[in-house]
Amino acid sequence: MSEDLVAWGPSLEELQKIGRNAGLDDLAVTGVEPIVEARQAIEDRKARGLHAGMTFTYGNADRATDPSQLFEGAQSVLVGIRRYQPPSAMNHQMRQAADKQKARAAGSVAAYVSSDEYGLLREGLEAIAAHLEAFGAQAEVVMDDNRLADRAVASRSGLGWLGRNTMLIHPELGSWTVIGSVVTDALIQEDSLRVEDECGACSRCSVECPTGAIDNFGVLDANQCLAWLLQAKGVFPRHHRVALGNRIYGCDECQMVCPKNGEPQPVAITAPQRESEVDLVDLLDSSDEKLMATYGHWYIPRRRPEYLRRNALVVLGNVGNPSDPDVDRVIKVSLDSSSPLVRSHAIWAACRLGKTDLVENKSNDSLLRDDPDGWVASELAAWNISPAPDIR
């Protein structure tokens, strides 16, 4: 804060108390000056194509790193953080092995969506905004929004450091957190110091990432990141399908391996629970309407249920039980789908489970009909399969 400005509005301590009572685990404040390093980081990722065509904060890096653009007169950014329950201590390979034992295969859902954490984060931030408004200040909640790079403001406010896995790591809370802000025209006295980077010589996240998406300098290539690939349009890249394992939404690996996350502690206010596992056969059996009603809170490309089916088929190929008749049934139904995306991933699932006969028994006509992007044809070619001759 520059010396000629006079703080006005509630104190940070007062706001921290309100935030804690309303579900936040910590709150810090920073000014609205542009975060030049963050802007450069975003521009650099874009220039190198590492953003994989994503928009979000990449759409307008200038705005996302300049909180003063949120509204005229904005002076302070209160950054709130909320910790959520991490996945069980079982590592990914153990979970996959355990899934193989189950009669019905399941896909795993990342911890941040296994409960409604953003709902509770928003409630905490709204309590802060209401208190500021009671002082006559303007206050706007900005959370997981294209207009503000959450980790950049959080790191400048002193809430934590930016780890090599790109996560904001709070010295006590670790990285199993979600972040949001309240931008206000009140001028809240800053008291935060920058937290030192504690990654040191560690590089576990980079080494253990299933696809090698993180380099040694903490730069993430979204083209390789499973969390993004599950949300991206088009075919799921063939060379990353096995690495996907049983993940059906999100990926927690680079946080699970991080020594800074320590022992999981219980969360203060528990958010409403949602699914942490998805029965793959049930998903593939569901109507489009049911899929959107059940998983509509996920980011689904173009809001098209065929993407949920695409992801489920890749996971089914990895962890499905080949002797389960329901697995055969849902693959057969998927091979008959009107969507070439679904048909091509059904071919992959069938072949990966050693069930090429399911594909070979289909006619050319039924498999290759309406395949404008050649997805089905290239999947068949990849497995060197010729379907049954056309039955005319």
Ligand code: B12
């Ligand atoms: C796009 C996006 C993604 C993309 C790309 C992620 C990435 N690393 O770039 C994908 C889909 C892959 C993704 C995945 C996940 N995401 Co995401 N994602 C975002 C989003 C919308 C924008 C992030 C962004 O700006 N990326 C651009 C790149 C360049 O930024 P960055 O690598 O984070 O680098 C920043 C800093 O390094 C900073 N910076 C760099 N140098 C310097 C120097 C200084 C001095 C300073 C101050 C700053 C600074 O500038 C950069 C821009 O902000 C934010 C929400 C938001 N509005 O901010 C959530 C967000 C980052 N995601 C979040 C989460 C939870 C996840 C997942 C864990 C979900 C999951 N389980 O699957 C994974 C984690 C993967 C990972 N290791 O990042 C949380 C992170 C919480 C935390 N504690 O860090 C956020 C903040 C959402 C939220 N509001 O809580 N995500």
Ligand code: SF4
């Ligand atoms: S979220 Fe998964 S795939 Fe993405 S960088 Fe982290 S470990 Fe790698």
Ligand code: SF4
């Ligand atoms: S795993 Fe190691 S290098 Fe990666 S974020 Fe955690 S402490 Fe940093």
